[in-house]
Amino acid sequence: MHILFVADPIESFKIYKDTTFSMMRELQRRGHTLAVCEPQDLAWQRGGEVSAVVRTLRLTGDPLHWFDVSTAEGPQPLRSFDAVLMRKDPPFDSEFFYATHLLEQAEREGARVFNKPRALRDHPEKLAIMEFPEFIGPTLVTRSDAAIRAFHAEHRDIILKPLDGMGGMGIFRVRDDGMNLGSIIETLNQGGANTVMVQRFLPAIADGDKRILLIGGKPAPFCLARIPQGGEVRGNLAAGGKGIARPLTQRDREIAEAIAPVLYARGLLLVGLDVIGENVTEINVTSPTCFQEIHDQTGFDVPAMFVDALEAAFAP
Template identity: 65%
Template sequence: MNLLFVADPLEAFNPKKDSTLAMMREAQRRGFAVWACEPRQLHWLGGAGQAEAGPVQAQCRHVQLLDGAKPWFGDIEHVVRPLREFDAVLMRKDPPFDSEFFYATHLLEQAEREGARVFNRPRALRDHPEKLAILEWPQFIPATLVSRDMAALRAFAAEHGDIIVKPLDGMGGAGIFRLRQGGDGSPDVNLNVVLETLTDFGRRTIMAQRFIPEIAQGDKRVLLIGGEPVPFSLARIPQGGETRGNLAAGGLGVAQALTPADRAIAQAIGAELAARGLLLVGIDIIGDRLTEINVTSPTCFVEISEQTGFDVAGRFIDAMLARL
């Protein structure tokens, strides 16, 4: 079996904790051939004057994963190969979801029309922006406003007193601010400048949410594989007075069993997301509130597996094989 991973450059992987690498290692352990390419290496040629239309192809590298070595992989061969010739194509390009990511999903969708099996499905990636996808399940989310209207954002801040504001295209905790009223009800001294900066003076839509104090116990990443939750989350706990729990912002990752609230949210949305072609989803929960639905390249496989012994990569490969 041949698996193609569409991802960032392999040289940029962190071999100690990369979830895509965990998938690759499990695939190789089962005797599968592991291939990789970058989104920039996808291409399609067709139209009038061309002898043959398509198919979508990529400059692919067939790699052998090495244990305890630097580099951690070796190239076996480099070839241009149609995506439809692989048994499965796994889209694992990290955020941000920018224009090039968007264009890559269209090429991958064309590859689907030509017979390729792509996980997560390209259309589903486009249909579920990671900050906005939660709006479909308002019963699980904190008080939330999505707007670029400065007056509406100020009113939201005044109503809730303690809020988080963030860009819709951020990742790793970038661009997240906490704004708090003073004890006398006065607005945060940075309210205007933060809103002006994030919205670019009303030209860019952002999200505001009521602050959830349970962030002190961690921003929990719950993995859904084939619609079913992994039984452990990774609670990313803020450190050193930081508001953000993101690992990229210095948060401490602690694996823990799912709470009843975690399970209730996962079970309420998991099957529907899977039915839309989202084989792997990472939902973020603070306390008992859903804050994000991550679909582009969910992570935390390694941390959960190392701390609990649960084989997340094995569960993922099993779920993928069940859909081929």
């Protein structure tokens, strides 16, 4: 197959941990050919097809000079590729949103896009958990100062976060004394202009914020528990969390096996569930990671599981 990755600049990849790189490496190992572009390379002209100026990619195996590229002559229609993998990292901003519309038009022209563009739009990563109330802790989504204060009065120890945050950015904990609650509300909801998610604090965060990978409608057998360090409340690797791979618990598997087929049926080939204790806290669909960390620590070949699922999507 000829595979196009829509991603951040490949020059920025940290290949010792980058999930997109691990996908590329496994695809090339199996004989598939690779091309790359960035979202800003997508274009759609009146009367034409969605296209992009792409670069043909070959991985060299040299960790210092790990790729060779050549630029295609002229824009290439996206439908000319066997699969288009949307791997642009968050934030899910207006430009990401517009890119999903261009990719959806490319689908109408015959392209196969993973994850499905409409599904990317329909599953904002924090809000998406609300569809599965049986698997989440007490949670409120609101712009209301009074509603947030009432939630704190009920639960006493809470987490507040912006809906568009990433990597642990903008997450606050307010304990029983309510210290700085008013200031935090003002910071996050900007006088009622921005929607805030509020959740009861889960003490199980001390044991890690687990990333469970759902691939092709099935869970990988290991997760990556991201454990807060140095008094932090956030386990995100971007916020300094330490990643430790573990087998799924019975509860992890129960959650994953209930949610995975629902999301896969909607066109989400790859999903990253974030689970603290026994509660889902986020459903990541834009560019889930942790393939290499799990593979390196357990030997389970997550990239191979992903490419198996991608190839199966083309089986007759």
